[in-house]
Amino acid sequence: MKTILLGLFLSITALAQTPGPQERNIEKPAVKAGPMPRGTDGKPDFQGVWEVRNPGGAAAYDVEDHLKEVYGIRPGKGVIVDPKDGKIPYLPAAAQRKQDLVAHHMYDDPEAQCFLSGIPRQVYAPFGFQILQPAHYVLFLFENFHAYRVIPTDGRPHLPADIKTFDGDSRGRWDGDTLVVDVTNQNDKTWFDMAGNFHSDAIHVVERYTPVDANTISYKATIEDPKTFTRPWTIAFPITRITRPDYEIMELACVEGERDLKHYTEGEGGANKK
Numbered sequence: 001m002k003t004i005l006l007g008l009f010l011s012i013t014a015l016a017q018t019p020g021p022q023e024r025n026i027e028k029p030a031v032k033a034g035p036m037p038r039g040t041d042g043k044p045d046f047q048g049v050w051e052v053r054n055p056g057g058a059a060a061y062d063v064e065d066h067l068k069e070v071y072g073i074r075p076g077k078g079v080i081v082d083p084k085d086g087k088i089p090y091l092p093a094a095a096q097r098k099q100d101l102v103a104h105h106m107y108d109d110p111e112a113q114c115f116l117s118g119i120p121r122q123v124y125a126p127f128g129f130q131i132l133q134p135a136h137y138v139l140f141l142f143e144n145f146h147a148y149r150v151i152p153t154d155g156r157p158h159l160p161a162d163i164k165t166f167d168g169d170s171r172g173r174w175d176g177d178t179l180v181v182d183v184t185n186q187n188d189k190t191w192f193d194m195a196g197n198f199h200s201d202a203i204h205v206v207e208r209y210t211p212v213d214a215n216t217i218s219y220k221a222t223i224e225d226p227k228t229f230t231r232p233w234t235i236a237f238p239i240t241r242i243t244r245p246d247y248e249i250m251e252l253a254c255v256e257g258e259r260d261l262k263h264y265t266e267g268e269g270g271a272n273k274k
Helices: 002-017 055-061 092-104 260-266
Strands: 048-052 080-082 129-132 137-142 148-152 169-175 178-184 204-213 216-224 233-241
Touching: none
Parallel strands: 148 169
Antiparallel strands: 048 129, 048 233, 080 233, 129 137, 137 148, 169 178, 178 204, 204 216, 216 233
């Protein structure tokens, strides 16, 4: 029963990550949608509502390839494009910790306990998000966990290094038509996915949002963390515009520190209680 319920939770999350147009009543965008519109400053105008559709919920469940069905989630390809083998380049001690997390601590996924997802996971966490672009800022409003990101693009410095938060400190700049976001100051309390892939508080992420057409953004993020990885590594996937005009960002009621998943299966009177 424990495995079934955990699988149900993971499956629901993965399905939320990759809905079809009928499942969420979203108009599927055309393959060719014309160029991305531009704002008054001449930069690409990303304003609108977006989602990430990764086949098999790859990013939501596991950023690495997963070739076997796990907890009811079908096999799928991960989103790592460098290294070529699709594997996170863990240091030896970090690889051992990852194995321990998978074997003994799968209930400890911070996102499953309703904490913020961290960057880059906040981008491919389930459900849609809205982008706004007031002057000198790019704002992300996420349906997931009431999360938001305020990204200045005016050249201001990062916060002091001793200030750590779940989503860290983001600073943006434009490289031609690509929005480059430098993310520092994250704590070590988030994972990259539901498969126990983790990082330390030394994580540094550089995101690149590049317009493909009016309905598609190419997303790429390079992650480095000298406490955890032997080298930087990169993920990439498309972000798709939700084109239905009456689509709304809804409230996701989730309380930080939620631990019901474990209580349902292991707590007093739970399914595994004998």
